[in-house]
Amino acid sequence: MKFNEYADEKKYYEQEASQEEFLKWYQQQDLPKYEKPSVTVDNVILGWAEDEVKLLLIKRKANPFRGHYALPGGFVDKKEDTTEAVLREVKEEVGITLDETYVEQLKTIATPNRDPRAWTITVAHLTYLPDMQAVTITAGDDAREAHWVTLRADKDGTPQLSYMGKEIPLDDLAFDHKEIIHEAVIRIKNRLDYVPTVLQILGATFTLTEARKVYSKFLGIELKELDNSNFRKTHGKFFIEIGFETKPVKGRPKKIYKLKNLT
Secondary structure: OOOOOHHHHHHHHHHOOOHHHHHHHHHHHOHHHOOOOEEEEEEEEEEEEOOEEEEEEEEEOOOOOOOOEEOOEEEOOOOOOHHHHHHHHHHHHHOOOOOHHHEEEEEEEOOOOOOOOOOEEEEEEEEEOOOHHHOOOOOOOOEEEEEEEEEEEOOOOOEEEEEOOEEEOHHHOOOOHHHHHHHHHHHHHHHOOOOOHHHHHHOOOEOHHHHHHHHHHHHOOOHHHOOHHHHHHHHHHHEEEEEEOOOOOOOOOOEEEEEOOOO
């Protein structure tokens, strides 16, 4: 079928032709007109060890940003869901098999020039790892090294990173991962009073003191500023008391809790 004007052709295929005919026409005529960004995923993976919040970072072994710290992530494969991409990339880069239950979307970022290679849109994710100390990380794929670094926040929510006692400057992170980590910290901080899912990093059970310690890291305050009794009154609604510690402890065993279903 011939058309004198492109507008007439477009109208025919959109409003009169079958869907199969339209899709064939669209892929040949309209689709090439649009810019095609690459899609990537990045993952803020948090755990808990030695009374500190831990963030998993890799050191990139290839350009761009070779030798810089970065979040685990990579390109989304053709016809792959972004969550599937997160699970695959983390397995390939650091050898961890994530439980999708603890993975949530954080933010889609399409800032121009965020990747010096080309236009890329990333879907950032936030993951809580309740069994961090039971997993072994091994650098692979694009990772030269993989480290658990310590994460704390200032009172304004600005993240502070360190590894083996040495500060990691946020401006040294690859791509826009500084902003992604900041976004994750702010989300967690803003949720502490109504949906503290971050406590999942403590595992299946925890004490109130452990919960207070996690809160203090994201609020940027000292633990003593979170009084135990007041904390129980204001945040106890999120917890279910299930008994007492069974491991040997000095003094009276502490009560242990589990997190209520917050969804």
